[in-house]
Amino acid sequence: MIIIYHCYGGAHSSVTAAAVHLGWLPTDRIPGSDEIISIPYFDRPVTRDHGRLQFMGNDEFGNEIYVIGRRNAARVFENMAIGMAQVYGFCPRKLLLVNVMPYVNWKMVVGGFTSRKLGLTAIGRPVVTAGVKFAYWKIVSLVNRIKVCTASGNTGELTQIN
Template identity: 45%
Template sequence: MYIIYHCYGSAHSSVIASAIHVGMLPKNRIPSTEEIITIPHFDQTRREEIGNPFYIGRDEYGIEVYIIGMANNKEVLIRSIDSLLKIYNIPENQLVLVNSLSQINMITRVGGYLSRRLGMVKVGRPLTIKGVKKAYYQFVDLVDSVKERIRESLGQNPDSTE
């Protein structure tokens, strides 16, 4: 099984969600600025890298977690991924696509635009971090819901003590 968190540019929301998923960021508190900026790919993805999947790590179930930016081509990219699954006879349930863009607030959007699109990193990056911190527990909730789906698909009871 594979998990791909996707957003517009694979620089902010997908990076945060995937980092929480694999344990790079805490679930029980808002991370420090240093913790956020040291996550691989945070506010780093270049425009020409959009559409390339980036490996983030493995979760506690051994599932590989990736991020990908889809820009304004979300439907086309998802259709392409679905087609590749069919071509290679990979069951659809082996890939979980998670839209993390819905967790982003206006502060992060503006910061991301300034930093990634206009190259104004010194102004944009602090704004993205402020926005991420403000919405952090929404990311935690998203990851928790993804992990619940995974537990269900693996047939594991989240309340069991095994």
């Protein structure tokens, strides 16, 4: 199965969710700032990377985990991906699109804008990291839900999740 976590820029919330999914971040405590910053692609993509799929790794069930930034076009992106799966005869049940935006808080928005758009990484990165810590349990809960559903094969109604 292909699981795509998507958010505005593909730099913070979706990357964190993918890292939790792949076991790179703990699920029994809130990780430290260093652990969060050391995730591959965390706070790295810029505007020209929006729309590019980034492969993060394979989970313990062999699912391929990707992240993508799709600006404010969540529905357009999901319609496109599901439509493409139909056009190419790919079973829609093997493609799971997970919108992480509902778990994004104002610290992540302000920190992400400052770091990625304005290029003031030294100011923005600590703010966005604090935001990730604040939203961490919600992201872990989302990922756990995805893992339980994919492991049991109960993804019939889960092609689009948020």
